[in-house]
Amino acid sequence: MSDAADTSRKTVKTYVPAYQKEEWQSHADDLDMSQSEFVRTMVQAGRAGFESGREEPTSPDPDPGGNGLETRVLKLLQNDTYDWDELLEAVSDDIESRLDDALEELQARNEIRYSGRHGGYTTVGDNDGD
Numbered sequence: 434m435s436d437a438a439d440t441s442r443k444t445v446k447t448y449v450p451a452y453q454k455e456e457w458q459s460h461a462d463d464l465d466m467s468q469s470e471f472v473r474t475m476v477q478a479g480r481a482g483f484e485s486g487r488e489e490p491t492s493p494d495p496d497p498g499g500n501g502l503e504t505r506v507l508k509l510l511q512n513d514t515y516d517w518d519e520l521l522e523a524v525s526d527d528i529e530s531r532l533d534d535a536l537e538e539l540q541a542r543n544e545i546r547y548s549g550r551h552g553g554y555t556t557v558g559d560n561d562g563d
Contacts, residue, residue: 478502 449457454468461471505524509515515523536554539545548555 457471458468461468464471466474502524506520509520509523536545540547543557545554545556547553
């Protein structure tokens with residue numbers, strides 16, 4: 434992100450099942466956050482594991498919601514010294530293992546499948562007639 438990045442706020446709209454919205458609101462309340470702040474923080478946290486090599490946007494709040502990357506880095510560095518690769522590994526929470534678990538769960542629920550014919554994972558029902 435460049436130094437001249439546009440920091441104005443824009444609306445993002447999404448639709449989720451009612452039970453999920455209620456769960457998110459409850460979790461946001463537990464963290465003393467607005468629902469918007471909660472969703473924004475969770476999206477950014479989720480993106481962090483998928484954007485290696487990209488610069489993380491600076492956060493106006495160094496610890497939004499109480500579990501920010503800045504806080505994790507500071508805690509790690511309080512008691513030890515890490516090189517870049519060690520620090521990256523320490524904060525990435527083993528993304529490969531998490532992805533493997535997610536793929537297994539989605540396959541168990543029959544929402545996705547691996548298709549050798551199509552060269553990768555696909556949602557169930559996609560490309561079945563090909």
